[in-house]
Structures are given as structure tokens and as C-alpha cells.
Amino acid sequence: MRVLVTGAAGFIGAAVARRLCERGDSVLGIDSLDPYYQVSLKEDRLRELTAAAPDRFAFKQVDFSDWAALQSALEGEEFAAIIHLGAQAGVRYSLENPHAYVSANLMGHLNLLEIARARQTGHMVYASSSSVYGGNDKLPFAVEDRADHPVSLYAATKRADELMSETYAHLYRLPLTGLRFFTVYGPWGRPDMALWLFTDAILAGRPIKVFNHGEMWRDFTFIDDIVSGVVACLDKPPADDDSEKAGGSVKPHALYNIGNHRSEHLMKVIGLIEDACGKKAQLEMLPMQAGDVEKTYADIDAIQRDIGYQPTTTIEHGIPQFVQWYRAYHGV
Structure with missing residues (x-):
């Protein structure tokens, strides 16, 4: 099977594309290589992926929020399914550059839905986020919980993606699965995420913002658990049988949480990073930042x-793997 993977140069996208290729599928990856964080890291992910699966992976640089450019890039290309992971990520950056989120996360998602509709794609799995739960006090977060009080624009765009998908599942009977990711980490991770920021600062002897x-x-x-869940969901599209799916839809549209089912205290995480780095952190204690939430679970x-998703990697095993990769990648 050939699969279109958006955000293929991103953290999760590159890992999913590699897993698909390893199991015998072929992948057409697209990505705009947006400079939200260093493009060199995205290019390195693509190089590693191409080297690992030269005959199964193809890549095109395109901004999928640009409808004309996307149509042109996909002209003549065939694929049986879509995994839409590309997005403008980050809760905090949405306070600084809201227009980027509307473009990538709203227009971009609509464009992929339109591609799926026009081609009658067999299944589209797309990235949502645990941030849709906003400041919900009930823990753990369940897909049946209300998600209509976002506390960041990023969260609002991800919830809007879910609502647009419900509409397309209703109008066009498109099989769609949305995945609410919970704090993904691991080798080849994103530089704006806490584990990267903390590891970088600790090794350099700078204070970390807590x-x-x-x-x-x-x-x-952990990234390997996430990838296993994404691929397993791809293989099981929701049925168009009027039965109630996870998340409450009676259309061919399911919503799932994809997490580790363990809520870890930040100070414990910092301690594990310190152990893996062999250095103590300098802590700069700060108040809650706008748009953030206290707990996810x-x-x-x-x-x-x-x-049949079952995460297997605890932070006690996953964090040292990330730090080991980080040190090797940066030669520190």
C-alpha cells in the first residue's frame, strides 16, 4: 500500500513513515520545511529516512495549506490512505504567531480533507492533540469528555479540525480517525519541547525554566509507542455502519487518546534527565505560562x-534513550 504522509520531515511524521516502509508499504512524504525550528534537523530526518528506505520513500517539499501548490504536487501521484501529521505545533508559539496556526492547522486540514474527498481515499488518520481538553479538571481525560473550552489558539485549531472531520465523515462518508497525542518524546524529537530544552540547558550549564x-x-x-498506535489505527478504519464510535460519532469518524496512561510529575522528569546527563540542573522557578495547563493524563x-494499542515504554526507559540520542546527534 502507498500512503501519503504529511509532516514527513517532522518528529512523528518521519518516524511513522519509516515504520510504514519497514513493514513493506511505500510512502509519499510531503512537508513545507517550515523554519519554526531549525530546518537542518528536518533535513537530517529526511536523509536518514531516505537512506533507510530508498526504494519505498519519496519526498516532495510543498506547503499543504496552499491549495494550488498541493494539487500540483499530488498530480499524477497515487496513494490508498493518508496520515496527516503536518501542522503548526506548539501551544506557546500560538501566542506569538496566531496566523500561522490558522493557515497550517485550519486551511491545511481542510485541504487534506478535500484531497481525501476528491480521491475517495480509503482512510485518513490525522493528528489532534491532548490540548483540546483545555483546563478540564476531570482526570484522566476521556474522549467522551467535553472539549469546547480551549485555553490556547493551538488547541482551538485542533478541536476545529475534529469538527471539520466530523462534517466530512457525515457529508461524504469518509473514514477518518483523529488521534489526540499526549506529550510525545524520544529520539529525533522537537527542539521546542521540554525534554530537548532541559537536556540542552543542563548539558550546557544553563538554567532551565520550570x-x-x-x-x-x-x-x-515515547515515540515508538505513538508510531505503533498510528499505524494500528491506519489499519482499522472506522466502519460506516451507524454504530457509535469512540468520541461519540455515528459516522465513520473515530477519536482516540494516544498516550502512556501515566501522568508524571515534572520534577521527576527533570530528575531523570539529570541522571541521564550526569549533571544537576539549575532551576529557574516561574509562574504558569499563558495558554498552558497544569495536568494531562x-x-x-x-x-x-x-x-489493541498498548504503550510499553516508561519514562525511566524512554528519557535515557532520548538523552543518549541527543548527545550523539550533537556530539556532546
Whole structure:
């Protein structure tokens, strides 16, 4: 099977593309190589991916929020399914550059839905986010919980993607699966994420910024577990049978949390990074940052029941793997 993967130069996209190629599928990857963080890292991911699967992976640089450019790039290309992982990521950056989120996350998502509709694609799996739960106090977050009080524009765009997808599943009977990711980390991760920022600062002897004075909890999910869940979801599109799917839709549209089902205290995470680095962190304790939430915790009953997803990597094993990769990649 040939699969279109958006955000193929990104952290999750590159890992998913590699897994698909390893199991015998072929991948057409697209990415705009946006300079939100260093393009060199994205190019290195693509180089590694191309070297690992030269006959199964093809790449085109295109901004999928540009409808004309996307249509042109995909002209003559065939694929049976779509994994739409490309997006403007980051809660904090949405405070600085809101237009980027509307362009990439709203127009971009609509464009991929239109591609799927026009081609009657067999299944599209797309990235949502745990941020859609906003400041919900009920833990763990379940897909049946309300998600209509976002606390950041990033969260609002991801919830809007889910609502647009529900509409397309209703109007055009497109099989769609949305995945609410919970704090993904691991080798080849993103430089704007806490693990990268903390590791970088600790090794360089700089202080790390610890928001809410360290009273933060996150459901950290290792990249290999995420990839296994994404691919398993791809293989099981929601049926168009009027039955209620995870998330409440009776159309061929399912929503799943994809996390580790463990909410870890930030100070514990910092301690594990210190151990892996062999250095103590200098802590700069700060108040809660606008748009952030205190706790995330994934209820994964639905994806376990329907897909058989089962995360296996604890932070005690995953964090040292990230730090080892980081040091090798940067030669430190």
C-alpha cells in the first residue's frame, strides 16, 4: 500500500513513515520545511529516512495549506490512505504567531480533507492533540469528555479540525480517525519541547525554566509507542455502519487518546534527565505560562479496546534513550 504522509520531515511524521516502509508499504512524504525550528534537523530526518528506505520513500517539499501548490504536487501521484501529521505545533508559539496556526492547522486540514474527498481515499488518520481538553479538571481525560473550552489558539485549531472531520465523515462518508497525542518524546524529537530544552540547558550549564514552580504533570508518550498506535489505527478504519464510535460519532469518524496512561510529575522528569546527563540542573522557578495547563493524563480505554494499542515504554526507559540520542546527534 502507498500512503501519503504529511509532516514527513517532522518528529512523528518521519518516524511513522519509516515504520510504514519497514513493514513493506511505500510512502509519499510531503512537508513545507517550515523554519519554526531549525530546518537542518528536518533535513537530517529526511536523509536518514531516505537512506533507510530508498526504494519505498519519496519526498516532495510543498506547503499543504496552499491549495494550488498541493494539487500540483499530488498530480499524477497515487496513494490508498493518508496520515496527516503536518501542522503548526506548539501551544506557546500560538501566542506569538496566531496566523500561522490558522493557515497550517485550519486551511491545511481542510485541504487534506478535500484531497481525501476528491480521491475517495480509503482512510485518513490525522493528528489532534491532548490540548483540546483545555483546563478540564476531570482526570484522566476521556474522549467522551467535553472539549469546547480551549485555553490556547493551538488547541482551538485542533478541536476545529475534529469538527471539520466530523462534517466530512457525515457529508461524504469518509473514514477518518483523529488521534489526540499526549506529550510525545524520544529520539529525533522537537527542539521546542521540554525534554530537548532541559537536556540542552543542563548539558550546557544553563538554567532551565520550570513553569508553575514545578507543579506540572504530563502524560509522556515515547515515540515508538505513538508510531505503533498510528499505524494500528491506519489499519482499522472506522466502519460506516451507524454504530457509535469512540468520541461519540455515528459516522465513520473515530477519536482516540494516544498516550502512556501515566501522568508524571515534572520534577521527576527533570530528575531523570539529570541522571541521564550526569549533571544537576539549575532551576529557574516561574509562574504558569499563558495558554498552558497544569495536568494531562490520557484515558486510553477506547484505543486499547478498538485497536489493541498498548504503550510499553516508561519514562525511566524512554528519557535515557532520548538523552543518549541527543548527545550523539550533537556530539556532546
